[in-house]
Amino acid sequence: MGGFPILTAMLAVPLIAAIACFFVEAKPARVIALAATLANLALGVLLWANYDIGGAQWQFQEEANLFAGFQYKLGIDGIALLLIILSVFLMPICILASWESIQKRVGEFMAAFLVMETLMIGVFAAQDLFLFYIFFEAGLIPMYLIIGIWGGADRIYASYKFFLYTLLGSVLMLIAMLWMVNQAGTTDIPTLMQYDFAPGAQTWLWLAFFASFAVKMPMWPVHTWLPDAHVQAPTAGSVILAGVLLKMGGYGFIRFSLPMFPEASAQFAWLVFALSMIAVVLTSLIALVQEDMKKLIAYSSVAHMAIVTVGLFAFNVQGLEGAMMVMLGHGLVSGALFLCVGVIYDRLHTREIDRYGGLSINMPKYALFFMLFTMASIGLPGTSNFVGEFLALAGIYQVSSWVTLVCTTGIILGAAYMLYLYWRVAFGIQKNEDAAAMSDLNVREWAILAPIAAAVLWMGVYPESFLAPMRKDIAALEARVARAAPEGDAQLAAGEPRRQAANAVAAPEHHGEDEGDH
């Protein structure tokens, strides 16, 4: 890439556009926002194309001594790369999704979204602990405004809850960060990832970070802000919330909790497993009885994120890779599902499931997209989520069969609530006349849904494109946490290799008994 500061450019483009949006009318604001997000998408593609797979761990590094106490230091590894790509991919879609549905204070809305984009990229690209914190925390302000100004009827309660919940979670993390920096004498994240804190201190540090990431993730029982925030936020806000903001929690675990405190992570793995198991089953059951589409998808997000956390704390390559794939897949799929809700919400202005029905008759194209994303959410092979969930569960199986069993139940329940939702919305009789009169997708909605559908299938059919950039980083992380990895209950042992091909006709003295002792 030569000396071009591409990460700074990716931070600057939306920020400058945001400032511009403040001062213009609705129409130019939309165009500026779309242009800026598309430009950033182009930069993102450039970033991916120039990322040297198998090269240095940290690439595109930039550094400047601008501030007292911390540094302006950027750089990405494969994990951060993919999450940045996810963010810049979803942003233009969000802008398009709010093209018509946002009619009041358009300039300010677009500005808030563009600032959000800057902050999201900053979170994933920051290589300084406090710079990370600033980006991580600053996201509260635009999201608070997005929910509060452009949200639904109960938006004020939801915005307060979102703000205070996440703030309380993350201030404790700040104290832990201050302590770490005081101890290690550096704010550099790559250095801190190699620093060994005393196991006793790790316990407290881990808990402080956990308070923040568990809320952001969100994990049961601190997930309650999410359904409120999702339901009240405008469609694009929900997409960004589910698509990217929730991933910050998982990214935090990967970047901080696991490599910086491996012993404490092992020590608290039981806690993460227990909370995740409860989350998977409980929130899936809650999702089954929801009457509000957005709430249903919000609860399904909590369940999916629980798969991510168990995968992360499996301490092996499959689990970590699976967790990353679920995060990416869920980012696309839940975003797409919220967009699907948004499409019909724009027409009928209700999210109540009972008000719809038989949409496959009058909106066949819409029903097809909705079906694809429903299936992807369930984890059907060939879609993005299958790869992730399979890997995550394969990883956790090496650690605990019971956790795997419970989490797999969650996937079955997931199929139940998603299919039940799809059946109620798309199939059956057209019981409401106004719902039956809705028109099918227009060009703009095609442009929103088609790219996500393509990406979902791409991830499902050829996940190697996404696994390759992060393989080396996951391996490094696995090596880092290996010393603390808990012993699994699966007792895996390699069997005697077969002497013959698998399809060879067994000789009488063998009887095919040596199939490996799993």
Add this chain to the structure above:
Amino acid sequence: MDYSISLRLIAPEILLSVSGLVLLLVAAWGGQKTGRLVSILSAAALFGAGLMLFPTLHLGVVGPDTFAFGDQFRADAFAAFAKALIYLAGIGCLMVAPTYFDRLKAMKPEYPVLLLFAVLGMSIMVSASDFLTLYIGLELNSLAAYVLAAFLRNDTRSAESGLKYFVLGALASGILLYGMSLLYGFTGTTSFEGVRVALSGEMSTGMLFGLIFVLAGLAFKISAVPFHMWTPDVYEGAPTPVTTFFATAPKVAAIALTARVALDAFGTQVDAWRQVVIFAALASILVGALGAIGQQNLKRLLAYSSINNVGFILIGLAAGTVGGVGAMLVYLAIYVAMSLGSFVALLMLRDENGDALATFADISGLSAKRPALAWCLLALMFSLAGIPPLLGFFGKFVVFQAGVEADMVALAAFGIAASVIGAFYYIKFVKVMFFDDASERSVADSTTAHWVLLVVTTAIVSPLGYLVTPSLGDLTDKAASALFLLP
């Protein structure tokens, strides 16, 4: 020490007192119409005095070279930093006053003159290195401030505010004097240096009482809990430009003075006062946050907010290290910008008749009517709440960093957790302005002076402010080292 050197060291104070006296004559002969002229000249005097501080501040001069009049007065980098903040705040308060008082037909030249004398008193306070110098500075400041609080003579609320301030301020001065006399009785000296030496080693009960009384008197002046009761009443009743002044300059002076007394005079008994300061810090954070929740009046709310902020500043002092004092000064600088900005915004919130929009109900839906004003207030409120990327976060960040470095993790954790309570009412401001439906009250146009101050302070608290943090940190480090000359 040569007398002329001493005079040179107090040059800013000489300039201020001479200008104050001359302007008083101008006011006496020129009459009411000179109000604006005297204001401008006062601001110029403050600016000139500020320029004189520049060499000390820039070079970070500390030590015996800065002791004037046999070490009764220290013009070191620490004092210079505090004075610079005080003068800037004073200039800000002079800028906003004429518009406000003109509307009430109450613009008198006494206002800038009184303000000048108050600033002079503060200037002496922050340089004091003897309890008597301290007391003279404090009283000069207080007497001017009592009159300023009651400046709107025909307004009963203003008069009430002045009376309350006077009665409670006099009580605080009494407590302070009592503590000083105890210390003098037990140590035989009034100089900080002498008290420091006498206090080293075992401390007698009398000395401890003296120390506690002095700290209590000072806590009154910085309105730290449990001596904060007067703050909301005085802030609400006083004319808003005066409130702006109270919330900025005297806070800086009193806190700087407290730091000097604690670390210089009581520097050998850190453990004795640290627990007091820790209690005051935590109680201020908590009371400031909880007390503000129920408030409907914006000025009262900002009064609680200032109590809350004092708590955070005291955490830096409680650390008792160079880093802690440096962090405290950084926080003070940011705090002055934030308070100045938010009170100026309050001044700008008036309807066409000139009546203040004083409550939350009045400003609901402000963003639809005055978007620029609302966005500036939003930045200031998020900054006061300490949400990054606004500069208010940096203030809390350095203070807590100092706390953690001084091994006071529990204090820092408690303080930062309590700051979430404070966030509740700051974001209520945003909620009322941005989420609620517009109220009936119209908002009048504001003058250029107000806009300039608001935009400048907003720019400081915006992320742009982070770019000046390296030089700010540099200055505060030099300034803080002035209090740690002796082991």
